[in-house]
Amino acid sequence: QKEVEQNSGPLSVPEGAIASLNCTYSDRGSQSFFWYRQYSGKSPELIMSIYSNGDKEDGRFTAQLNKASQYVSLLIRDSQPSDSATYLCAVNKNAGNMLTFGGGTRLMVKP
Amino acid sequence: DAGVTQSPTHLIKTRGQQVTLRCSPKSGHDTVSWYQQALGQGPQFIFQYYEEEERQRGNFPDRFSGHQFPNYSSELNVNALLLGDSALYLCASSLRGDEQYFGPGTRLTVT
Numbered sequence: 682q683k684e685v686e687q688n689s690g691p692l693s694v695p696e697g698a699i700a701s702l703n704c705t706y707s708d709r710g711s712q713s714f715f716w717y718r719q720y721s722g723k724s725p726e727l728i729m730s731i732y733s734n735g736d737k738e739d740g741r742f743t744a745q746l747n748k749a750s751q752y753v754s755l756l757i758r759d760s761q762p763s764d765s766a767t768y769l770c771a772v773n774k775n776a777g778n779m780l781t782f783g784g785g786t787r788l789m790v791k792p
Numbered sequence: 793d794a795g796v797t798q799s800p801t802h803l804i805k806t807r808g809q810q811v812t813l814r815c816s817p818k819s820g821h822d823t824v825s826w827y828q829q830a831l832g833q834g835p836q837f838i839f840q841y842y843e844e845e846e847r848q849r850g851n852f853p854d855r856f857s858g859h860q861f862p863n864y865s866s867e868l869n870v871n872a873l874l875l876g877d878s879a880l881y882l883c884a885s886s887l888r889g890d891e892q893y894f895g896p897g898t899r900l901t902v903t
Binding site for chain 1: 837
């Protein structure tokens with residue numbers, strides 16, 4: 682079992698729809714959770730961090746964390762073609778240390 | 793405010809050679825982490841430097857070594873290059889290892 686798992690996709694949604702990206706992790710002691718966006722040929726860009734159970738909203742993005750189910754998700758509202766990218770879920774098992782990444786989910790937003 | 797910078801952008805080396813990659817962290821950050829990202833995969837943690845010491849290391853051989861300087865910049869050295877070392881090498885900076893921000897990366901090709 683991989684430590685951080687994501688569906689590789691591609692996930693295809695129409696413009697204006699809600700895109701839902703999911704991630705599960707295996708280590709119950711994980712403390713911090715991050716979503717990165719990576720455009721083709723570019724480096725990952727941090728878009729959301731979440732540390733406690735529940736929802737965290739930032740603009741069109743909402744991160745959701747459920748530690749009991751070891752599940753973290755990212756919702757993108759009003760999806761735009763410019764949101765088309767690979768979204769990486771990352772987990773920090775110990776505060777301040779290494780990030781463990783999933784393989785990423787490729788999102789395609791069609792006009 | 794300058795973000796994370798890395799040099800060089802691209803590098804082509806021959807099997808068996810040695811390479812040094814450089815990273816300058818974002819202003820105000822004191823921790824540098826290095827990751828290797830193979831095509832189509834999530835980044836893999838190599839090691840992290842804080843206060844000029846290697847604080848944590850991932851599952852990489854001793855051929856991979858690093859250094860952090862008093863100004864918080866960092867180098868990644870890889871000896872005896874193998875074809876499998878071809879990847880995007882990412883530097884991420886953070887304040888004491890919290891939210892990590894990536895530089896543009898160095899694309900290493902080993903022939």
